[in-house]
Amino acid sequence: MTAPLDLAGIGAGPFNLAVAALLHRQPVNARFFEAKAQHSWHPGMMLPQALLQTSYLKDLVTPVDPTNPYSFLAYLVERRRFYAFVNAEQEAISRQEFADYLAWVATRLPSVQMNSAVESVEDTGEHFRLRVAGQDVLSRNLCVAAGKRPYVPECCTAHLSSQCFHALGIAEQDVDVRGKRVAVIGGGQTGAEIVLHLLDNTWGRPAAVNWVSRRSNFLPLDETPFTNDWFTPDYARDFQQLPQGRREQLLAEQKLASDGISPVTLKALYQRMYRLAHVDEQGPDLALLPKRSLIAMRYTGHYGLSLHNSLVDQDEFVQADMVILCTGLSDAVPVCMAPLLDQLECDEAGRPCLDGAFGTDWPGAGQRRIYLLNMARHSHGIAEPNLSLSAWRAACVVNDLVGRACYDTGQAPGPMQWTTRTAQQQAVA
């Protein structure tokens, strides 16, 4: 066994890659273990024309460390495409290019170890002992960023198959919708992208498409400036101080800031539907079904979907040969961490209580820390599962781990005052 690490990372998705990139100049012995052999970013949803919903400047490092060699601009320069990139004047870059940037960072950072699933983690009393690809590794601290898991509504779990599946893996599956009646469940960005591709015959020409959404309409992602202020460090800090009830209320109000459909996708969809209906006069039987909740499902050679239409308070019934679930992701503690998480302080809903550095003290001996990334939307706000604050969040982790402010995580005060300013803050402003 090699010398104990200062920090072991579980997962090397964007959130832990940001921590690794900010740590590379610090005297910290860290290693980030990633299960995959080759780096990829949600490859199962890497559909043609998929766009990043966040500015490329909110990359892994730039917002807190613009001279870091692992920035998106450094990637462009090394790939010798800087001028072409600027001249392309893209409002949003492709998810594919951002995924290539992430893989570029992962292959360059010596602290990232691919093909290394963390199988178990236990407390030795002094360290955490990780079982990684058949070897034991000791570490004083942990940073867990292992992603989320596809959410499958309870009434669908018994029916999961090659004809009823969650969309998150669709780009890696052999999907054939020719002549089928397809039901798409979920009215967010993923649902919209899937419907657009069904109408483009990406997987063959379907006979019918029913698009079911609980929302009152197919609503846009709000990307306007004041809404984007919810994705700033200042707001994230203020949000953490609010009582839990107020936080839940705000998260519900802010849904369209993170879970709406991008206006570009909405326009492409509407234009495609118009063409199919009025110009080409062909295409599948199409029905958009807002305000419907999927309440039950059965299989009798085809799928029978019971929907509740809450606009008129009536139940409806739809038949389908294929069901694609675009029902989002849910929080998932990696299996290897489950025994340790039982010992962490949790709120009434059983969710870990994290401090401003996204960490919690381990109750055992020594001052050890466990950082949990992308697991605290309830307490740290709407930006938690989003790329916007990944560099800032990583800076909070690094400063806390190193014990000094290696990175400036503050911002110049602006006119937006979320909470009452203290006299001291007024003076600084």
Ligand SMILES: Cc1cc2nc3c(=O)[nH]c(=O)nc-3n(C[C@H](O)[C@H](O)[C@H](O)COP(=O)(O)OP(=O)(O)OC[C@H]3O[C@@H](n4cnc5c(N)ncnc54)[C@H](O)[C@@H]3O)c2cc1C
């Ligand atoms: C299709 C899609 C598109 C998105 N687009 C955007 C966007 O445009 N803008 C935005 O702000 N947000 C977007 N998001 C949300 C968010 O940015 C991503 O989900 C982001 O990938 C979260 O990063 P992460 O590092 O927490 O998790 P992940 O990216 O899921 O990475 C977790 C990693 O941990 C590894 N792992 C898991 N368990 C273990 C283990 N036991 N041992 C070792 N490794 C392990 C996994 O293999 C994986 O590589 C998108 C999400 C999805 C699903």
